[in-house]
Amino acid sequence: MNYKVIDKEKYYRKGVFRHFSEDCHCSTSMTARIDVTELVHYSKEKGTKFYINFLYILSKVLNSREDYRMGYLCKTNELICYDMINPTQYVFHEETETCTPVYTKYNENYESFYVNVLNDIEDAKKTNEYMLDMENHPNWFDASYISWLSYDSLNIELPDANMFLAPIITWGKYREENGKLVMPVSVRLNHAIADGYLVANVFRLLEKEIKSFIK
Numbered sequence: 274m275n276y277k278v279i280d281k282e283k284y285y286r287k288g289v290f291r292h293f294s295e296d297c298h299c300s301t302s303m304t305a306r307i308d309v310t311e312l313v314h315y316s317k318e319k320g321t322k323f324y325i326n327f328l329y330i331l332s333k334v335l336n337s338r339e340d341y342r343m344g345y346l347c348k349t350n351e352l353i354c355y356d357m358i359n360p361t362q363y364v365f366h367e368e369t370e371t372c373t374p375v376y377t378k379y380n381e382n383y384e385s386f387y388v389n390v391l392n393d394i395e396d397a398k399k400t401n402e403y404m405l406d407m408e409n410h411p412n413w414f415d416a417s418y419i420s421w422l423s424y425d426s427l428n429i430e431l432p433d434a435n436m437f438l439a440p441i442i443t444w445g446k447y448r449e450e451n452g453k454l455v456m457p458v459s460v461r462l463n464h465a466i467a468d469g470y471l472v473a474n475v476f477r478l479l480e481k482e483i484k485s486f487i488k
Contacts, residue, residue: 274412276344279352286466290352293465298435301464303472304426306455307480309447313454315487325390327444328416330486332360332379332386334478335414335440341475343466344411345436358439360416361405362390364397373397374405376413383486415441423448427459438463442475 284290293299309327316323335341335358342355359379363372375397380386407413419427423446431437440462447456460475 275356276353276412277356279343279354281352284352289468290465293463294436297464299464300429300431300461301467301469301472302428302459302461303469303476304424304457304459305473305476306450306457307476307483308453309456309483310454311487312483313447321387322391324418325387326486328360328362328390329383329386330479330482331416331442332358333381334475334482335442336379336381337478338474340467340471341414341440341462342412343438345438347436355412357412359410359413361410361413362394362416362418364394365420366398366401369401371401371403373400373402376406376410412439414439415443417441417443419443419445422446424457427457429459429461436463436465438466440475 281287281290309323312326312330313323316326339354342358344353344355345351346353357379360377362375362377364375365372375390375393377386377390377393380389427443429441429443440460442461443459445457447454449455458476458479460472462472
């Protein structure tokens with residue numbers, strides 16, 4: 274885990290950061306449906322799992338820009354940017370109706386990432402423990418799949434985590450609309466380091482990276 278310390282006086286969002294970290298603690302979130310038609314077909318043709326393919330694309334998108342890799346060290350009062358962030362995904366246990374967090378390090382090499390996710394999921398299936406370990410995984414973002422519903426909106430509140438800067442991404446079942454397969458995706462970011470443009474940009478980058486991935 275490597276990071277660089279951001280000079281708050283030279284930070285390009287200096288004024289916004291000060292306001293939303295001192296005067297008005299809040300987050301900004303957005304839900305939109307993205308076109309995953311080609312990615313679904315591609316995954317079936319290649320015999321690969323759509324879920325893992327999307328998780329790889331999502332991880333690549335969030336690592337592509339510093340704004341999505343920000344963190345805050347409360348003990349030293351430092352704003353930082355991680356070299357890399359990794360997805361915390363979840364395995365659902367039907368018998369207990371509970372989840373187990375799965376920590377998989379992001380690897381830009383798709384084949385390596387795919388195998389690692391498969392192995393980590395299988396390991397997580399062996400326990401019903403929650404085992405969320407945020408203290409030892411500071412540069413990890415939340416990647417949650419709600420497989421039971423193709424929802425229209427979702428909101429996540431963190432009232433006691435004012436300086437929690439990691440992205441929280443949630444997505445649901447894809448459904449057919451006008452001949453296309455669309456999937457709801459929700460993006461939550463702390464307003465101190467992101468605004469509407471940066472949240473909306475995640476969706477734009479996802480659709481762009483899906484096309485690039487398939488090619």
